[in-house]
Amino acid sequence: MDSMQHLFLFGGSPPFTPELGKVFAETARQATKKVAILFLEREGWEEYMSKYTSVLKEHGLQDFFYMPLHVHVSTSELEQLDACSGIVIGGGDTVRYRNYIVDTPIGERIRQRYLSGVPVAGFSAGALISPEHCVIPPIDNREGKHLFLPGLGLIEDIIISAHFTKWQEEANLQKALRKTAVPTGYGIDDDAGCYFKNQSLVLTEGNIKVMRG
Numbered sequence: 681m682d683s684m685q686h687l688f689l690f691g692g693s694p695p696f697t698p699e700l701g702k703v704f705a706e707t708a709r710q711a712t713k714k715v716a717i718l719f720l721e722r723e724g725w726e727e728y729m730s731k732y733t734s735v736l737k738e739h740g741l742q743d744f745f746y747m748p749l750h751v752h753v754s755t756s757e758l759e760q761l762d763a764c765s766g767i768v769i770g771g772g773d774t775v776r777y778r779n780y781i782v783d784t785p786i787g788e789r790i791r792q793r794y795l796s797g798v799p800v801a802g803f804s805a806g807a808l809i810s811p812e813h814c815v816i817p818p819i820d821n822r823e824g825k826h827l828f829l830p831g832l833g834l835i836e837d838i839i840i841s842a843h844f845t846k847w848q849e850e851a852n853l854q855k856a857l858r859k860t861a862v863p864t865g866y867g868i869d870d871d872a873g874c875y876f877k878n879q880s881l882v883l884t885e886g887n888i889k890v891m892r893g
Contacts, residue, residue, distance in 0.1 A: 686799035687834055687876040689807035691842045691868030693771050694731040696801070697885040700873045701735030707799040708736075708766030714743040715766035718786070718806075720776060721748035732768055732803075741766070749780035761789050766799050769806030774816050775827070777805040782814065782832055794834055804842045807868065810834045815856045819847050826852060828859060835879055841867040844889055857893035865891040 686707050688700055696704060708715055717732050719725060725748070733744055745760050761767070767790055769777065781787045794800050802810045808820075814831030818824045820842075839860060841853040844867030853865045866874055872886025 683795075683797050685794060685834070685876075685878050686797070687794070687810065688799065688801035688873060689810060689840055689866070689868065689876070690801070690803045690873040691807065691844055691886075691888075692804055692846075692870030692872070694803050696732075696735040697871065697873050698735065699885050700875055700883065702739050703875060703883065704766065704799050704801055705736050705739035705741050709740055710797075711765035712743075712763060713741055714745060714764045715741055715768060716745045716747055716761050716764040717768045717770065718747045718749055718781070719770035720772045720780075721750075722772075732770065736766075749777065749786070751780070753784070753786055758785055758789055761786070762793070764793070764798065767793060767801070769800070769802040769809070771804030771806060774805035774808050774814075775821050778809045778814055778816075778829060778831070782809055782830060787832055790832065791834065800834060807840050807842055811838055811840055812836045813839055813856075813860050813862060815839050815841070815852075815860070817841070817847065817849060817852045826855065828856070835876055837863055837879075839865045841865060843870055845869050845887065850889070850891075853889075853891055857891060861893065863893050865893065867891065 867889035
């Protein structure tokens with residue numbers, strides 16, 4: 681793999697948008713061509729995985745490691761994650777995704793792989809936990825509060841807001857920029873995404889609102 685950093689953040693649920701899915705697949709194909717999909721296990725998850733894989737399969741990726749998130753991760757799972765040339769973090773309960781990934785051996789592996797050039801994609805919850813600051817709006821947690829928590833730290837100086845138009849997140853994103861003193865916020869709609877290469881935004885697809893702190 682190259683040592684560039686590739687981060688794909690989506691505002692809603694899968695599938696990948698067409699162009700960003702193509703770029704992710706091209707980047708992941710540079711090594712083992714195996715992509716890890718991290719998700720919260722629930723009934724019917726096997727059928728749902730095709731939403732993550734469909735666009736990637738169109739571009740030549742056929743080997744996937746499905747990794748349900750839980751408290752006790754095995755050495756074998758971490759080794760399989762280490763062997764992947766692409767990582768996808770799914771959507772759902774953002775607080776649970778954060779608890780299972782940030783500040784855990786899984787998060788450490790993701791950071792190491794990302795820094796070595798492995799592309800990482802996050803959908804909704806996966807996008808929210810990826811930056812240095814993980815900002816979770818009141819609509820997206822049981823406490824009904826605006827939560828400001830440490831994120832994975834894959835990218836600095838930005839805040840992500842998912843489901844931007846659907847959840848009417850403009851005021852929340854402005855508040856988050858003020859509270860964190862982070863310079864830039866990206867409000868990403870459902871069916872939209874951003875591609876950051878070496879911490880810089882290089883490609884968007886769909887409706888993205890850029891806000892300055």
